[in-house]
Structure formats: C-alpha cells, structure tokens
Amino acid sequence: MGNWWSSGEPPPPPPMVLVPPLFDFxxxxxxxxxxxxxxxxxxxxxxxxxxxxDYFEEAKHFSTRIMLKPIDDPHVDLIATVAGPINHNPEETIVGNAQFRWQSDVDDPHTFVDLFVSNTEPILLMRSCAYYPKFGFGAFGIFPVLLKQRVSSEDYGVMGLRYGSSNLSVGATIIPFSAGDEFPRNAWLVSKMGRLTAGVQYEPKFGCKDEARYKNLANWSCAIGYGLGSGSPLSPSFNFGLELAKNSQFIASFYQHMVVQRRVKNPLEEDEIVGITNYVDFGFELQTSVDDDMSSNNIPDSTFQIAASWQANKNFLVKGKVGPLSSSIALAFKSWWKPSFTLSMSATRDRTKGETAYGFGINVDNIREASYQRADPNFVMLTPNKEHLAEGIHWKSGKRPVLQSDVNSGNFDGVPKELRPLNKIL
Structure with a gap:
C-alpha cells in the first residue's frame, strides 16, 4: 500500500461480484x-x-400479462392477462381478465382490496383482507359480485378469520349464506417448532351430520415438514415435506434453493469483476394413492414430477421438468427496463402421443422493481448505491481472498425490502 501512496497512484478497486435479482421475487x-x-x-x-x-406455458397456447402501477400512487396497481390457443380452435376462446388492487401499506401486502373482472366466470369478483400485525389477527372475504348463475352457496361469498405469529397460524373460512351444512368451509392449524413445521387441515366433503363429518378421516389432511434457511432468496434453503391428504393420497416432496457463484470471464466487464451469483433450484414431488377405491376409478396409483431451474444472470433463465407422461423445458429472457419485459418459450413432449408442442409467453412488469447490482464480496466496503448481498465465493482473486458474506448470520439490513425474509408471520 505504501508503494501506491508513494507513486501517487490510487489503490486498485476491490474485487466485485455481480448479484442479479431473481426473475420473479x-x-x-x-x-x-x-x-x-x-x-x-x-x-x-x-x-x-x-x-x-412458472414459464411452462400450456402446449399450443400463448399468454400475455401486463403488471403496472402508477408512479404517483404506489398503493394501487393493475394486472391484465390474455391467454388462448395459438391456432384458431372453435372449441376454445381467448380468456382475458384484469385485476385492480389497492394496498394500504406499500411495504405490507397483507391489507388490500382488489377487483377482478373477466370474460369468464366470475365476471366480477371482489376480494378484501385486513391484517393487524401488532395483534396477529386478520379477516378476509371473497365475494363474487357478478355471475351468470349461482349454483352453490359458495357462489354468494366466502369469509374467514385467522391468527398468525412467527410460530403459529390458525384460521377458518365460512360460507355466510349457507344453510349451515358446510360449517366451517375449512379450518387449519399449523405450528413451527425450530426447523420442524406440522399442520392439519379440515375440509368437510364427506358425511351428512356434523359428528360424522368430523369423524370421517377423508375430511382431514395432515403434513409435516423440515426446513432450513432464512427465507430470503439470497440465502440457500431446503425444505422436505410429507403429507397425507384426505386419508387417500400420500405426498412426499422436497425443494432446494441454492445460491452459487461462478467465475466471470467476460471481456465486456471490468477487471475487478471476479464472479457472478447464480440461482439453482431443484424440486421433486411424489404422489401415491393409499385408497383402493381411487385406484379402481381409473385414477393413477402413483405419479411423480421433478424439476430444476438455473438463472445464469439477470437476463436468462432455463427450467426443465420431467414426469411419467411428458417432459417440458422452458427458456426465458428478461430485460430489466422500467417496466421490465420478459419473453418465454416452452416445449412439451407428450410421450403417450409422441408429439412435441410449444407455448409462448410475454410479461411486462413494474410492480417488482429489483435492480441489477454489484457488491464487494468481502463486504467491507460496498459501493454507495448498491445494496444486494449474496453468499460469498471461496476462490481467490490474485492475492486477495474472496470471503463469505454475513447473510447466513441473519443480517439483512442492507438487503432490499423485497428480498428480506418474512419472519413476522408463519
């Protein structure tokens, strides 16, 4: 360092890591x-x-979604979607809908009112939720305002109450205009103890009388999960779950989110850029029937699917999934303009028919405004206007080691609000 001062030359800039935001977070x-x-x-x-x-478009179909909010009022936003077949099909129609949302707190999405309009049922739907973090209580309602015909009591609206803390979630929904035969519509209780999460849910579908419904195990589902990680996408996470759904289906699943770094050898980047953060995700789900009646009704006894995704940088995402009957791959390109613009294409191979079909999607978004940033991997001195952190890399750049960040320790003070974990409510 003395040679730098004596020669009058400034010290070289610290090594930097490119930290792209997640595609959709x-x-x-x-x-x-x-x-x-x-x-x-x-x-x-x-x-x-x-x-x-996400990004696995339906075969031979397209979808377009526009998500916008005004600069002058960030409390409101609008999401409009159009989807339909690529080729003209008289049996299928193009579906269009729009959703207008008002949110009381820009940083808290849990208290809001939205209106949903569509050219299919329901034509007009209103949803509202009020949640009070200080007490942990919330109330919500879903009300179809306009329908061509109301067949069931649920078509007149659903209301619910809930309580949530960092380790407990309990709630129930009711149909206020029913005769009482479906009370409650459903109820749940989920508790978290360290890394274990256990829960049970009641949905009355079978049985006539209250006592019969409560005793019928087909109305109950239970699950247990083991999870690691902070809940922020900038930190690795792992979750394994087992579920017995309605006493007829056993479901085992795991999901792993990895934050990894790789070297950057891009002649367009500056010399101090030594690495880039990538996001790799794996998921597996196995469903097996434990009910002989379901197996006898031409319902597959068991099925599975496995998927993986790789976000190489801020612009490119690759995803693939495999199942017993079909396989799919999806490619997405995103430009981080304001608003951002995403193009996606997916290919699905149906092994039963021996055919490959394609789907396309377009997405415009300025609701989620993460930016492409660079961070000093030593986290001693960050550039003034860069806030994203990521897991540190362990290689060495020249004589200066690249150390690990303190995101693992739970320090998210420098992380943008949309990337911080939600620990206040389970």
Whole structure:
C-alpha cells in the first residue's frame, strides 16, 4: 500500500461480484397469501408451485400479462392477462381478465382490496383482507359480485378469520349464506417448532351430520415438514415435506434453493469483476394413492414430477421438468427496463402421443422493481448505491481472498425490502 501512496497512484478497486435479482421475487402468489389457508402455502408448496408452473406455458397456447402501477400512487396497481390457443380452435376462446388492487401499506401486502373482472366466470369478483400485525389477527372475504348463475352457496361469498405469529397460524373460512351444512368451509392449524413445521387441515366433503363429518378421516389432511434457511432468496434453503391428504393420497416432496457463484470471464466487464451469483433450484414431488377405491376409478396409483431451474444472470433463465407422461423445458429472457419485459418459450413432449408442442409467453412488469447490482464480496466496503448481498465465493482473486458474506448470520439490513425474509408471520 505504501508503494501506491508513494507513486501517487490510487489503490486498485476491490474485487466485485455481480448479484442479479431473481426473475420473479416475491412471487405474485405471496401478495394474496392472507386469502388462503397457511396449510396450502407452507411445507414448500408455494415454492414448488412456482418451480413446476412458472414459464411452462400450456402446449399450443400463448399468454400475455401486463403488471403496472402508477408512479404517483404506489398503493394501487393493475394486472391484465390474455391467454388462448395459438391456432384458431372453435372449441376454445381467448380468456382475458384484469385485476385492480389497492394496498394500504406499500411495504405490507397483507391489507388490500382488489377487483377482478373477466370474460369468464366470475365476471366480477371482489376480494378484501385486513391484517393487524401488532395483534396477529386478520379477516378476509371473497365475494363474487357478478355471475351468470349461482349454483352453490359458495357462489354468494366466502369469509374467514385467522391468527398468525412467527410460530403459529390458525384460521377458518365460512360460507355466510349457507344453510349451515358446510360449517366451517375449512379450518387449519399449523405450528413451527425450530426447523420442524406440522399442520392439519379440515375440509368437510364427506358425511351428512356434523359428528360424522368430523369423524370421517377423508375430511382431514395432515403434513409435516423440515426446513432450513432464512427465507430470503439470497440465502440457500431446503425444505422436505410429507403429507397425507384426505386419508387417500400420500405426498412426499422436497425443494432446494441454492445460491452459487461462478467465475466471470467476460471481456465486456471490468477487471475487478471476479464472479457472478447464480440461482439453482431443484424440486421433486411424489404422489401415491393409499385408497383402493381411487385406484379402481381409473385414477393413477402413483405419479411423480421433478424439476430444476438455473438463472445464469439477470437476463436468462432455463427450467426443465420431467414426469411419467411428458417432459417440458422452458427458456426465458428478461430485460430489466422500467417496466421490465420478459419473453418465454416452452416445449412439451407428450410421450403417450409422441408429439412435441410449444407455448409462448410475454410479461411486462413494474410492480417488482429489483435492480441489477454489484457488491464487494468481502463486504467491507460496498459501493454507495448498491445494496444486494449474496453468499460469498471461496476462490481467490490474485492475492486477495474472496470471503463469505454475513447473510447466513441473519443480517439483512442492507438487503432490499423485497428480498428480506418474512419472519413476522408463519
């Protein structure tokens, strides 16, 4: 260092790591998580749903989604989607819908009101949720305002109450305009003890009288999961779950999110850029019937699917999944303009028919505004306007070691709010 000062030359810049934001984080389903049972979202279910479904367009179909919010009022946003067959098919119609949402707190998505309009049923749907973090209590409702015909009592609306803390979630939904035969519509209890999460859910589908419904095991589901990780996508995580659904189906699944670094040998980058953060995800789900009646009704006795995704940088994502009947691969390209613009294409191979079909998707988004940033992997001195952190890399660049960051220790103070873990409510 003395030679640098004596020669009048500034010290060389510290080595930097490119830290691209995730393609879609937080997931859109997390914005409406208070309207659903916690049992249906925990045990890695939400992560697996995103891994198995996002960017895998339906074969021979296209989808377009535009998500925008005004600069002058960040409390509101609009999501519009159009989807349909690529080729003209008189048996299929193009489905279009739009959702207008008002959110009371920009940083808290749990209190909101939205209106959903569509050219299919329901034509107009209103959803509302109010959650009070200080007390942990929340209330929500889903009300179909316009329907062509109301067949069941559920078509008149659903209401629910819930309590949530960092280690407990309990709640129930009711149909207020029913005759009482379906009370409650469903109820759940989920508890977290260290790395273990256990839960049970009651959904009355079988039995006439209350006593018969409660005693019928087909109305009950239970699950247990083991999870590691902080909940932030900038930290690795692992989740393994076992579920017995409705006393008829056994489901085993695991999901792993890995934050890895690789060397960068790009002539377009500066010399101090030594690595880039990548995100690799794996998921597996096995479903096996434990009910002889289901097997006798032409329902497959067991099925499975496995999927993996790799985000190479801020622009490219590759995903693939394999099942007993078909295999799919998806490619997505994203430009981080404001709003961001995403093009995706998927190919599905149907092994039963021996055919390959393609699907296409376009997505425009300025609701999630993560940016492409660079961080000093030593985390001693960050560039002034860069906040993203990531797992440190362990190779050496010249004589200066590249150390590990303190994200593992739970220090998320420098992480943007959309990438911080949600630990206040289970």
């Amino acid at each position: 937080p997931p859109l389903a997390a914005r409406t998580r208070m309207l659903e049972s916690s049992y249906d979202l925990l045990f890695g279910k939400l992560a697996l749903r995103c891994l198995f479904e």
